[in-house]
Amino acid sequence: MNQPSPRKFWRWFDPRYRQIGTWAFILNRITAIGLTVYLVLHLYMLSKLVQGPEAYDAFIALAKTPVILFGELLVIAAGLIHGLNGIRVGFNSFGFGLQRQRETFIVLMIIALAGTVYFAVHMFGWA
Numbered sequence: 001m002n003q004p005s006p007r008k009f010w011r012w013f014d015p016r017y018r019q020i021g022t023w024a025f026i027l028n029r030i031t032a033i034g035l036t037v038y039l040v041l042h043l044y045m046l047s048k049l050v051q052g053p054e055a056y057d058a059f060i061a062l063a064k065t066p067v068i069l070f071g072e073l074l075v076i077a078a079g080l081i082h083g084l085n086g087i088r089v090g091f092n093s094f095g096f097g098l099q100r101q102r103e104t105f106i107v108l109m110i111i112a113l114a115g116t117v118y119f120a121v122h123m124f125g126w127a
């Protein structure tokens with residue numbers, strides 16, 4: 001019977017028995033939500049420009065704190081993961097790369113990780 005039940009609800013949060021394609025979908029959705037939330041925050045912060053240079057300078061000072069820098073790194077990671085995976089989904093939609101979806105996803109995520117590490121090194125001045 002296809003009835004709603006608490007057991008079915010909690011199964012949503014059970015990470016077991018999931019295939020790599022499901023993880024790709026989950027990652028794509030989480031990063032999509034993150035990027036959308038960031039877009040709203042970004043537009044709000046840019047609106048500070050209207051309040052004059054002092055308001056914007058105060059925001060820039062805040063933007064240089066480690067917590068905000070870490071948030072920016074998450075946005076970069078989300079952009080790389082979502083963008084690269086999104087290109088894969090786009091190609092798949094036209095029938096390209098269907099036989100190698102797992103391998104393509106893994107390679108793209110390694111590139112996303114490498115890109116994130118590159119940005120982290122430069123943003124936190126480790127280089």
Ligand code: HEM
Nearest residue numbers: 025028029032033035036039082083084085086087089090
């Ligand atoms: C290189 C840039 C991007 C590419 C190639 C891309 C590609 C895609 C693709 C192909 C999907 C559909 C995935 C599927 O049907 O399985 C998708 C979903 C989505 N994208 Fe993007 N995207 C990009 C950037 C962005 C940005 C910057 C945002 C937000 C500001 C965004 C927000 C979303 C949202 C909200 C969804 C729906 C997610 C869902 O239903 O799970 N995307 N994107």
